[in-house]
Amino acid sequence: MTTPTNERITPHRIRIFDTTLRDGEQSPGCSMSPQQKLVMARALDELGVDVIETGFPASSQSDRDAMAMIAHEVRRPVLAVLSRCLAGDIETSLRSLEAAANPRLHVFLSTSPLHREHKLRMTREQVLESVHKHVSLARSHIDDVEFSAEDATRTELDYLIEVARVAIAAGATTINLPDTVGFTTPEEIRRMFQQVIAGVADVGGAANVVFSAHCHNDLGLAVANSLAAIEGGARQVECTVNGIGERAGNCALEEITMALKVRQAFYEQDTAINTPRIVATSQLLQRLVGMPVQRNKAIVGANAFAHESGIHQHGMLRHRGTYEIMRPEDVGWEDSQMVLGRHSGRAAVEQRLRALGFWLEEEELKLVFEQFKALCEQQRVVTDPDLQTLMQGGPSNQ
Ligand code: KIV
Ligand code: ZN
Numbered sequence: 001m002t003t004p005t006n007e008r009i010t011p012h013r014i015r016i017f018d019t020t021l022r023d024g025e026q027s028p029g030c031s032m033s034p035q036q037k038l039v040m041a042r043a044l045d046e047l048g049v050d051v052i053e054t055g056f057p058a059s060s061q062s063d064r065d066a067m068a069m070i071a072h073e074v075r076r077p078v079l080a081v082l083s084r085c086l087a088g089d090i091e092t093s094l095r096s097l098e099a100a101a102n103p104r105l106h107v108f109l110s111t112s113p114l115h116r117e118h119k120l121r122m123t124r125e126q127v128l129e130s131v132h133k134h135v136s137l138a139r140s141h142i143d144d145v146e147f148s149a150e151d152a153t154r155t156e157l158d159y160l161i162e163v164a165r166v167a168i169a170a171g172a173t174t175i176n177l178p179d180t181v182g183f184t185t186p187e188e189i190r191r192m193f194q195q196v197i198a199g200v201a202d203v204g205g206a207a208n209v210v211f212s213a214h215c216h217n218d219l220g221l222a223v224a225n226s227l228a229a230i231e232g233g234a235r236q237v238e239c240t241v242n243g244i245g246e247r248a249g250n251c252a253l254e255e256i257t258m259a260l261k262v263r264q265a266f267y268e269q270d271t272a273i274n275t276p277r278i279v280a281t282s283q284l285l286q287r288l289v290g291m292p293v294q295r296n297k298a299i300v301g302a303n304a305f306a307h308e309s310g311i312h313q314h315g316m317l318r319h320r321g322t323y324e325i326m327r328p329e330d331v332g333w334e335d336s337q338m339v340l341g342r343h344s345g346r347a348a349v350e351q352r353l354r355a356l357g358f359w360l361e362e363e364e365l366k367l368v369f370e371q372f373k374a375l376c377e378q379q380r381v382v383t384d385p386d387l388q389t390l391m392q393g394g395p396s397n398q
Helices: 020-024 034-047 061-073 087-097 113-120 124-139 157-169 186-200 222-231 253-262 275-289 310-318 346-355 362-378 384-391
Strands: 015-018 051-055 078-084 103-110 145-150 174-179 210-215 236-239
Touching (some): 015 210, 015 253, 020 034, 020 051, 034 051, 034 061, 051 061, 061 078, 061 087, 078 087, 087 103, 087 124, 103 113, 103 124, 103 174, 113 124, 124 145, 124 157, 157 174, 157 186, 174 186, 174 222, 174 236, 186 222, 210 222, 222 236, 222 253, 236 253, 310 346, 346 362, 346 384, 362 384
Parallel strands (some): 051 078, 078 103, 103 145, 174 210, 210 236
16 A cells, blocks of 8 residues: 655644544543544544544554544544554554555654663664564555654664664654653753754655654653754654643643744744634543543643733733733633632722623722622632622622
């Protein structure tokens, strides 16, 4: 089977490789049925991701079924499946990819000393041979082949460069350098990408290879590390919706996308993500896997655009830019929220009352604000119905 390769990547366009259905789904409590994966794949297509990794076909019938359903319906993005460096896995993966409009075979092998010695029980030479053999095998069937050097960030740099050279010479079109255990730091990963990219430059075909970052979040650095990898030359980022994934998760799609958008002048990169679809996609995944995000989660958490303190609310009423770096509607929220509570000031209460149809004189407002403060001693948040009751002299006004 041969397929057209991806269109050439432009220097200012980061490819979003979504692995919610593979790396995300394999994390505790996040498994999805084939039907649920199909629903999610449709949403990812609408969101505008470039690549959807649908699963690991050799690992389960469920992943094979999901891929068959997705390949039949989702035709725009590249569909990738994961495969170990084993001929049997590659065969199964190729069969799964047959129905895809834009298929990619993603093969991986660990390269770090720890993994070579304790997981694979393979020497450096054996790993190199396996990479050569299996990337060549994959490439003899399909034009779009990604190779991942698992645990790249804990691999000796000179050896990692050797591995990448072998994979490119064997025909890999994307080289992924994962931070499998979320161990690296921004400065370190930026340098790693720069040095590996420089170290393969003379290999035939290297100029067309896309370098990819795949960062886990064990130290809470997955997004920062992915941004640093981009500074080092990565042009594909692997991520998941809501950052779901093994252990502490993967780089969160919504965070990396909005970081690139909000700081476009700095990074000079953008994605093709349809950002107003972000919140709906996040909420769909939360419902599908039954895993809500925390309220203060960046971009998609309930508090991401909520303001309670009087100083912030006052600033927001004068100019949204004082306390918001992006517009809620740009990520799919209807609006910012002024939460009325103990920290709120008079301006915010007055504004909310006006929105509810109460235009008060100065003295009246002073009195109502005192009553509002008293109410805040009894409850965390004061809602619109609470304010209405207060205005009608109801129980909370006594
Ligand atoms: O974290 C990792 O190294 C992976 C690879 C299989 C790409 O998920
Ligand atoms: Zn991973």
